[in-house]
Amino acid sequence: MPRQGARAGAGVQAGRAPVTLAQIARQAGVHVSTVSRALSTDDDVRNGVATETATLIRTLAEELGYQRDPAGAALRTGRSRMLGVLVPRLTDIVLATVYEGIDAAAAAAGYHTVVANTSDDPQLQRRRADALLARRVDGLVLGDARSDSDLVAELARQHIPLVLVSRRLPGRVSVTADDLLGGRLAGEHLLDLGHERVAVVAGEPYASTGAERTQGFLDAFAEAGLPVPESHVVRSPFDVPGGRAAAEHLLSLRPRPTAIFAVNDFAAIGVMAAVRDAGLLVGRDVAVVGYNDVPLAAALPVPLTSVSSPMYRMGELAATTLINMLNGKPARSRRLRPTLVARASTLAGGPLGTDG
Amino acid sequence: MPRQGARAGAGVQAGRAPVTLAQIARQAGVHVSTVSRALSTDDDVRNGVATETATLIRTLAEELGYQRDPAGAALRTGRSRMLGVLVPRLTDIVLATVYEGIDAAAAAAGYHTVVANTSDDPQLQRRRADALLARRVDGLVLGDARSDSDLVAELARQHIPLVLVSRRLPGRVSVTADDLLGGRLAGEHLLDLGHERVAVVAGEPYASTGAERTQGFLDAFAEAGLPVPESHVVRSPFDVPGGRAAAEHLLSLRPRPTAIFAVNDFAAIGVMAAVRDAGLLVGRDVAVVGYNDVPLAAALPVPLTSVSSPMYRMGELAATTLINMLNGKPARSRRLRPTLVARASTLAGGPLGTDG
DNA sequence: CCTCCCTTCGCAATCGATTGCGATGAGGCT
DNA sequence: AGCCTCATCGCAATCGATTGCGAAGGGAGG
Numbered sequence: 001m002p003r004q005g006a007r008a009g010a011g012v013q014a015g016r017a018p019v020t021l022a023q024i025a026r027q028a029g030v031h032v033s034t035v036s037r038a039l040s041t042d043d044d045v046r047n048g049v050a051t052e053t054a055t056l057i058r059t060l061a062e063e064l065g066y067q068r069d070p071a072g073a074a075l076r077t078g079r080s081r082m083l084g085v086l087v088p089r090l091t092d093i094v095l096a097t098v099y100e101g102i103d104a105a106a107a108a109a110g111y112h113t114v115v116a117n118t119s120d121d122p123q124l125q126r127r128r129a130d131a132l133l134a135r136r137v138d139g140l141v142l143g144d145a146r147s148d149s150d151l152v153a154e155l156a157r158q159h160i161p162l163v164l165v166s167r168r169l170p171g172r173v174s175v176t177a178d179d180l181l182g183g184r185l186a187g188e189h190l191l192d193l194g195h196e197r198v199a200v201v202a203g204e205p206y207a208s209t210g211a212e213r214t215q216g217f218l219d220a221f222a223e224a225g226l227p228v229p230e231s232h233v234v235r236s237p238f239d240v241p242g243g244r245a246a247a248e249h250l251l252s253l254r255p256r257p258t259a260i261f262a263v264n265d266f267a268a269i270g271v272m273a274a275v276r277d278a279g280l281l282v283g284r285d286v287a288v289v290g291y292n293d294v295p296l297a298a299a300l301p302v303p304l305t306s307v308s309s310p311m312y313r314m315g316e317l318a319a320t321t322l323i324n325m326l327n328g329k330p331a332r333s334r335r336l337r338p339t340l341v342a343r344a345s346t347l348a349g350g351p352l353g354t355d356g
Numbered sequence: 357m358p359r360q361g362a363r364a365g366a367g368v369q370a371g372r373a374p375v376t377l378a379q380i381a382r383q384a385g386v387h388v389s390t391v392s393r394a395l396s397t398d399d400d401v402r403n404g405v406a407t408e409t410a411t412l413i414r415t416l417a418e419e420l421g422y423q424r425d426p427a428g429a430a431l432r433t434g435r436s437r438m439l440g441v442l443v444p445r446l447t448d449i450v451l452a453t454v455y456e457g458i459d460a461a462a463a464a465a466g467y468h469t470v471v472a473n474t475s476d477d478p479q480l481q482r483r484r485a486d487a488l489l490a491r492r493v494d495g496l497v498l499g500d501a502r503s504d505s506d507l508v509a510e511l512a513r514q515h516i517p518l519v520l521v522s523r524r525l526p527g528r529v530s531v532t533a534d535d536l537l538g539g540r541l542a543g544e545h546l547l548d549l550g551h552e553r554v555a556v557v558a559g560e561p562y563a564s565t566g567a568e569r570t571q572g573f574l575d576a577f578a579e580a581g582l583p584v585p586e587s588h589v590v591r592s593p594f595d596v597p598g599g600r601a602a603a604e605h606l607l608s609l610r611p612r613p614t615a616i617f618a619v620n621d622f623a624a625i626g627v628m629a630a631v632r633d634a635g636l637l638v639g640r641d642v643a644v645v646g647y648n649d650v651p652l653a654a655a656l657p658v659p660l661t662s663v664s665s666p667m668y669r670m671g672e673l674a675a676t677t678l679i680n681m682l683n684g685k686p687a688r689s690r691r692l693r694p695t696l697v698a699r700a701s702t703l704a705g706g707p708l709g710t711d712g
Numbered sequence: 713c714c715t716c717c718c719t720t721c722g723c724a725a726t727c728g729a730t731t732g733c734g735a736t737g738a739g740g741c742t
Numbered sequence: 743a744g745c746c747t748c749a750t751c752g753c754a755a756t757c758g759a760t761t762g763c764g765a766a767g768g769g770a771g772g
Contacts, residue, residue: 018492020758031722036760050720067490071436072758074427075727090456096447100473112470112491116463117456134423135468136374240655273655299596299629301657376728387752392730406750428728431757 019066027064028057035061039068041110074136083113083322084132087143088120092238094264094292094311095143098166101315102141109323111138120204122149129155139322145169146206161325165318166311168208168333173325175318175334177309179209182338183216183263186289186307189340190259191224193347195287199232199250199257201243201267210238213263213291213307232257236267243270251278251286259287259346265294265306272302272345283348293341303343310336375422383420384413391417395424397466430492439469439678440488443499444476448594450620450648450667451499454522457671458497465679467494476560478505485511495678501525502562517681521674522667524564524689529681531674531690533665535565538694539572539619542645542663545696546615547580549703551643555588555606557599557618557627566594569619569647569663588613592623599626607634607642615643615702621650621662628658628701639704649697659699666692 021039025032030053038049038057049057074080083106087095103113114135116128125144129151132140139161145152145168152169155162164174190198200217203210214233221228232253236246243262250257251274260275262268268290275286282288282302290297293308317334325331377395381388386409394405394413405413430436439462443451459469470491472484481500485507488496495517501508501524508525511518520530546554556573559566570589577584588609592602599618606613607630616631618624624646631642638644638658646653649664673690681687 018758021760022758032759033723033761034721036758037721040760048720053720069431069758070491071427071430072727073760075425075431075729075758076760078727080427090446091449091452093447093449096452100446103472107472107487112487114468114470116459131463131468135426240651244655269652269655273657276657295596296625296652299600299625301629301632374728377730378728388729389731389753390751392728393751396730404750409750425728428757429730431728431759432730434757 018069019061019064020069021066024057024060024064024066028053028060030057039066079138079326080136081111082135082137083111083319084129084135084137084140085113085115085143086118086125086128086132086140087115089117090115093294095166097311098143098315098318101312101317102165102319103315104312105316105319106323109320111319111323113141113319118144120144120146120206122146122151125149125151133160138326139163141165141318141322143167145172145174145208147208147211148206161322163318163322163325163331165314166209168212173321173331173333175314175321176208176336177311177314177338178335179212179338180216180219182291182307182309182340183213183218183261184220185216185338185340186213186261186291187217187220189305189342189346190261190287190289191220191226193259193287195259196226197255197257198228198259198261199253200228200234201246201250201260201262201264201271202233202235203238203263203267205235207238210235210263217261238264239266240270240273243267244274245270247271247274248277251275251280257286259289261289261291263291265290265292265297265304268304268306268345269296269300272300272304281348283345287346289346297341298343300345302345302348305341305343305346307338307340309338374425375417375420376425377422380413380416380420380422384409384416386413395422435494435682436492437467438491438493439467439675440485440491440493440496441469441471441499442474442481442484442488442496443471445473446471449650451522453667454499454671454674457668457673458521458675459671460668461672461675462679465676467675467679469497469675474500476500476502476562478502478507481505481507489516494682495519497521497674497678499523501528501530501564503564503567504562517678519674519678519681519687521670522565524568529677529687529689531670531677532564532692533667533670533694534691535568535694536572536575538647538663538665538696539569539574539617540576541572541694541696542569542617542647543573543576545661545698545702546617546643546645547576547582549615549643551615552582553611553613554584554615554617555609555613556584556590557602557606557616557620557623558589558591559594559619559623561591563594566591566619573617594620595622596626596629599623600630601626603627603630604633607631607636613642615645617645617647619647621646621648621653621660624660624662624701625652625656628656628660637704639701643702645702653697654699656701658701658704661697661699661702663694663696665694 021032021035025035038054090096106113118125143165145164164172168174168176202214234246236242260271262271272282275282290304290306293306297304297306321331377388377391381391394410446452462469474481498520499522501520524530524532558570590602592598616627618627628638631638646660646662649662653660653662677687
């Protein structure tokens with residue numbers, strides 16, 4: 001007799017006494033399998049139980065406070081009802097917002113999520129993904145897909161259900177914002193204001209977000225007959241110091257750009273700092289456009305013009321798409337429409353001359 | 357014969373074929389129980405296996421890529437090796453940083469974490485906690501403890517292992533920063549600069565963080581013989597609009613305060629906005645002190661003086677404390693020391709006169 | 713009145729890992 | 743040489759939920 005008494009792993013919490021199917025079965029005078037069926041969420045299964053038996057069991061379960069043991073269910077079914085989520089970092093409010101959407105939609109569908117930070121580091125991505133898989137998550141939502149890594153391809157080869165979010169990758173199911181359009185919106189906004197000499201803080205090349213926002217922006221100017229020279233497009237990390245350093249370089253160019261588009265609000269804040277440090281005024285001497293429209297953008301001393309994407313909704317859609325996949329339904333990629341929010345960082349001074 | 361073939365829940369991912377103890381046992385020519393013992397992390401258990409048998413099994417497991425099935429282990433042991441974490445919101449960089457620390461320390465100890473947002477809403481706190489418990493987490497880290505709610509007491513009554521983080525509650529094990537000291541540091545800093553008429557944006561009363569920071573600040577001024585009148589202490593949400601609204605009120609007082617302490621950086625940013633809106637200059641006309649020293653504080657147009665607490669470390673300690681509890685070791689509360697980082701928002705203009 | 717069918721349940725195996733106890737064997741001791 | 747001890751390992755039960763199959767029961771139709 002392996003067990004001597006109560007629960008083995010009860011450990012510290014002596015008080016908990018989880019209700020099991022067997023207890024309900026005993027009280028209801030039926031077999032445990034009947035209870036399982038009555039409590040099933042699957043209609044086909046539940047229909048095998050007489051209505052009055054089912055309601056009896058249902059109310060009994062309610063009274064006793066029954067909660068299905070996920071370990072038992074997972075062991076038998078092979079599905080954990082847990083989703084793994086990989087993000088570059090949760091301290092980035094953009095990804096944190098996406099994650100909140102993911103978690104909300106997952107919870108609504110009876111799934112839990114487990115997140116992990118990868119710092120955009122390929123080694124960490126692999127390690128974290130393995131850890132999640134070891135936890136037997138049913139699928140993955142990847143918010144940190146890199147175009148220069150083959151991790152996603154490997155996971156796909158193992159037939160692991162996955163959905164990309166925020167960043168795209170050719171041939172993979174993803175839920176993203178239309179970054180190409182977003183970049184174009186930023187470009188057209190500056191064109192409307194009369195800017196002709198502009199520059200781009202383009203983010204990291206391995207992220208489709210930065211790459212496509214940049215491309216959309218460049219497209220707009222190219223189509224307007226004002227192609228942006230390559231020297232005016234610089235890569236940079238997606239943060240304040242990164243944007244600041246990039247802008248310091250761009251502001252040293254002669255003639256100086258009259259506007260700078262940063263593919264990320266934090267980089268844009270760094271750009272604004274560099275503009276001030278150069279003794280210039282944001283919005284009058286140099287227009288600045290950011291991307292993501294984080295809450296802070298509107299609260300800055302010079303409110304930041306930014307492109308807004310439905311990040312929370314993106315997370316929700318990513319989760320539901322993955323869950324549909326798990327249920328065998330076909331899944332398709334989605335691209336959500338961004339909008340531009342114009343503020344003082346581009347409007348303060350009105351259009352600048354071509355030789356300001 | 358309930359099963360017809362391969363794995364039942366394989367679902368979409370047809371490729372995965374998890375290695376089990378039984379497979380290793382077969383290849384090693386030993387019983388599955390021996391494999392289990394050889395692979396155990398518990399030394400007492402592993403010592404029951406001969407060294408060479410153990411190494412054989414260990415290398416075999418490595419080659420086959422064995423990963424313990426958490427469901428099987430959890431079912432038998434009653435422990436899921438999962439920790440539940442409750443935070444007000446993950447989009448708050450402060451809590452996100454704490455959570456990163458929690459997750460890192462948990463992962464290092466072989467635990468996974470599951471987070472949930474509660475929006476500081478008592479109803480949601482209960483629901484999320486229940487959901488986590490239904491998932492059979494081994495313990496909880498609560499980052500959203502409210503002094504006006506009895507949820508924590510209820511959980512404790514059920515003997516659920518838990519540790520508070522960030523916010524304290526009397527009689528509970530917690531890992532926090534010394535907010536009383538932090539508030540005092542802010543107060544002493546302003547006293548050193550000669551301020552005599554100050555005000556406080558005190559945050560929400562149910563959070564020990566805001567309450568204690570405020571108290572420490574008031575203590576410093578009271579001990580200096582310059583008690584702050586109640587009318588100069590206003591509560592507010594921990595965000596930009598909240599700080600802005602509170603500051604608009606405070607700036608309308610006559611004589612106007614020469615300095616404002618906000619118990620949270622985002623509220624402080626709102627304060628700075630209100631100061632600007634009033635046509636005043638932050639750091640010269642009105643000094644502003646924030647709290648938490650978020651990365652953005654240093655990047656603001658007028659860099660923000662702020663009290664810095666080791667948030668990541670706080671998360672790490674909270675997780676290890678909880679895990680120690682789970683292992684039956686005694687746990688004690690910890691209070692980490694904050695430090696003040698002085699910047700232009702208090703230094704720009706030097707001390708102001710008493711009738712500025 | 714008998715037979716057939718359908719609804720409703722029970723039976724029992726099963727998922728993978730853990731663990732108390734007992735069996736086996738080797739070695740040392742008297 | 744016989745017995746005892748200890749190290750090592752196997753046996754089998756067990757955690758809780760799920761599910762294919764079969765049985766029992768009731769009702770309807772011939």
